[in-house]
Amino acid sequence: MNYVRPKKSLGQHFLTDMGIASRIADTIDACKEIPVLEVGPGTGVLTQFLMQKNRELKVVELDNESVSYLLEHFNKLAPENIISADFLKMNLMSVFDGHEFVLTGNYPYNISSQIFFKVVDNRTLIPCCTGMVQKEVAERLAAQPGTKSYGVLSIFIQAWYDVEYLFTVHENVFNPPPKVKSAVICMTRNSRESLGCDVKLFRQIVKTVFTMRRKMVRNGLKQVLSGMIDKDISAEFLSDSEFNKRPEQMSIEEFISLTNRISALQHV
Numbered sequence: 001m002n003y004v005r006p007k008k009s010l011g012q013h014f015l016t017d018m019g020i021a022s023r024i025a026d027t028i029d030a031c032k033e034i035p036v037l038e039v040g041p042g043t044g045v046l047t048q049f050l051m052q053k054n055r056e057l058k059v060v061e062l063d064n065e066s067v068s069y070l071l072e073h074f075n076k077l078a079p080e081n082i083i084s085a086d087f088l089k090m091n092l093m094s095v096f097d098g099h100e101f102v103l104t105g106n107y108p109y110n111i112s113s114q115i116f117f118k119v120v121d122n123r124t125l126i127p128c129c130t131g132m133v134q135k136e137v138a139e140r141l142a143a144q145p146g147t148k149s150y151g152v153l154s155i156f157i158q159a160w161y162d163v164e165y166l167f168t169v170h171e172n173v174f175n176p177p178p179k180v181k182s183a184v185i186c187m188t189r190n191s192r193e194s195l196g197c198d199v200k201l202f203r204q205i206v207k208t209v210f211t212m213r214r215k216m217v218r219n220g221l222k223q224v225l226s227g228m229i230d231k232d233i234s235a236e237f238l239s240d241s242e243f244n245k246r247p248e249q250m251s252i253e254e255f256i257s258l259t260n261r262i263s264a265l266q267h268v
Helices: 018-030 047-053 064-073 109-121 135-142 152-158 199-210 217-225 231-238 252-265
Strands: 036-039 057-061 082-084 102-105 128-134 161-169 182-189
Touching: 018 047, 018 102, 018 128, 018 161, 018 182, 036 047, 047 057, 057 064, 064 082, 109 128, 109 135, 109 152, 128 135, 135 152, 135 161, 135 182, 152 161, 152 199, 152 252, 199 217, 199 252, 217 231, 217 252, 231 252
Parallel strands: 036 057, 036 102, 057 082, 102 128
Antiparallel strands: 128 182, 161 182
């Protein structure tokens, strides 16, 4: 097999610029000397440079055509290290026998956010994650409070990882060219071991208030508290001037504090 057809249904845009591929591979140099898992290798443009890093390397690919291509053209990569599977459905504990690894790749555009949520769920296994995504997603991952891109993805990821936006990649280095620019990021696990709050409630609060990101936090909190807290207690709580802020003005620490305050109200 000498050619793999990019499939829109899989969000495939194959990188054609070897210089960019080499730069992406170099991002793992900032990570610990541990094995590497590449997501969505396609025709191996990035894979060939990762193989030069002298680390144990495995790749996971959903597209059967790409798997066949890799098996035929990458015989230096053991067949058992070319995993034909859906990354989102994988048990990551089984990839390197429960040991830590670096995650990297030219991530499929249609599932990039889901990939990063899975990284958070497996953060004890993944101390470092690098790779290429849509520019908009990269901006959201790295966004700071008070900026337009700051939101649910920023908070959920940055609660556990320090995110660095490395460089922008233009459309003309892909086949087929995407309709958006791309960017390369590096995420490094921070020192936080626990959020120090009810994680389920934290996620509920963040998601709910950002559905009304142009309104004051108070509006979203009304929905969170409805049916959970006595109406009089809820009304008094929501009168706090702190809730005059918009969601994008609140830091992760403020959301953690807010979660604990609401948890306390449940026991009043």
